Amino acid sequence: MDGVIVGGPVATMTEGGERYGLLPDGAVAFGDGVIQWVGPAAELPSEYSGRPLTDVAGRLVTPALIDCHTHIVFGGDRAGEFEMRLEGASYEAVARAGGGILSTMRATREADEDALLASALPRVDHLIAEGVGTLEVKSGYGLTVAHEAKMLRVARRIGEVRPVRVVTSWLAAHAVPPEIDRAAYLEDVVLAGLAAAHAEGLVDAVDGFCEGIAFSADEMSRVFDRAVALGLPVKLHAEQLSHSGGAALVARYGGLSADHLEFLTDADAAAMGAAGTVAVVLPGAYYTLRQDAAPDIAALRRHRVPIAVATDCNPGSSPLTSLLLAMNMAATLFRLTPEEALAGTTRHAAAALGLGGDIGTLESGKRADLAVWSVRQPAELVYRIGYNPLAQRLIGGVPS
Incomplete structure (x- = not known):
């Protein structure tokens, strides 16, 4: 045309x-x-x-617009635990009541591809209605080889049934499910599953959650080594709840992006700037979790780190399906300028997906x-x- x-x-x-x-x-x-x-x-x-x-x-x-960080494919919801937290329940109490990521894991495993697609499309449609033309979708709630691949097949189907470009990320290194020990999960699900999903054509990039409650920098190095061997770019949930060395790690691998970054240091920002790694800020999670620490935007500017903005759409910490609102939050909560916020959902979001030469x-x-x-x-x-x-x-x- x-x-x-x-x-x-x-x-x-x-x-x-x-x-x-x-x-x-x-x-x-x-x-x-x-x-x-x-x-x-x-x-x-x-x-x-x-x-x-x-x-x-x-x-x-x-x-x-480009939403470069979402978990938009998942089963169930966590509105009940949201209500529990507002009524004073602790994280531990919510978990004992069956909430948290394990709740989403169970619902995601129980849903077939058609059901997952049907639940994801209304969320996708909200983003499309706000001008989004490209959307990143992660796995990370199935936590078995079969269920992680199922999530990414659904992500691919979104791009077939809606006029939106979908980019996928393998995020099996998100949490350890209760039925398997940590070492076996890393080897038999995260690493072996990555190779299988890549062979099926389901993986565009490899992600992980580098945090005390998730995976260490040393463990993520093993995942990144496998990604590099497969010719896949890497990115990372880094420095969200504490300083765990994730930002420096992804920069060392020349990764596409480090995301969240509430506990970023100046040295982390310098490493990212030197590597060309994009900082993806996620104000929806910061807002929902009512965090005290915010990303050090001044350090990112000082070291010329490109800053992207995304919804982090997920059922627990950021049930957000408005990229326009994410831009406003990035400006009001993190003090991005309007030009930085719009660049964060266009030029820099494209770079965070490795698509800067195309969109x-x-x-x-x-x-x-x-x-x-x-x-x-x-x-x-x-x-x-x-x-x-x-x-x-x-x-x-x-x-x-």
Whole structure:
């Protein structure tokens, strides 16, 4: 499908020029699913002038948004334990009552692929309705080889039944289930399952939870070594609840991203900056868990670490299905600027998925994934709370 978008400001989200890469009166020409030209409307080359025109009537055009960290495929919910916690129950009491990750594990294991898909799609649809064009989905709640692979097959199916690009992450190193000892789980499920899922074409990247209650940096090194041997990029849940050495570890492996980072140090930020590892901040989890420590945004800026923003959509610590709200939270809770927040869901989110050469900015040669918003200023996408101004979304140049 060929076309040209004109009639409004275009936030290309490219670096090195105007804030937001903004063209006050821009034009975007696309064909065969990719952007072929971007620039001031007055300079539109004649070769594109005969194409069908879409006049956005003063609305803002941006890249389609990217949610680069989600656990959106899972069984059941944890609303009951949310209520228990608000009534004063401790984490231990919730666990004794059958709550926590083991509750989600049981519900995920009991659900077949069709049921998991049916429960995930309403959450996915909320993100699509807010202009999301690319979505990362992790495993991590099945905690057996078969059930982890089942989750990633469902993730692949999401991309088949909805107009959204899905990127998958193998997250078997999320928790140890009660029926198996730790060493056997790491060897027989995390490592052996990774190889099997990769052979099935289900894995785009490898993730883990590096934390005192989860897996150590030494254990994650074994997982990362296997990922590297398979030619897969790595990322990591790091420094969320304590300082566990995860950020430095993923930087040492040249990983795509380190995510959460509430207990990040300046040395961690320096290592990430040198490695080109993206920091993915997740304000939904910070808010839900009512954490005291926040990511050191100043250190990330100081060491020129790209900062991405994501929902962390999951049933326990971040039941959030609004990337627009995540941007507002990142600004109000972590003090990101509106430009940083929008870059965090476009350019830097693409880098966190290893897709910076294909999506995330409006440039010639990139996929024609665009969002049209009923606002005039990019900052308005971050400023409003509980308001969705999306007017149109194009994926590969096709309205959807």
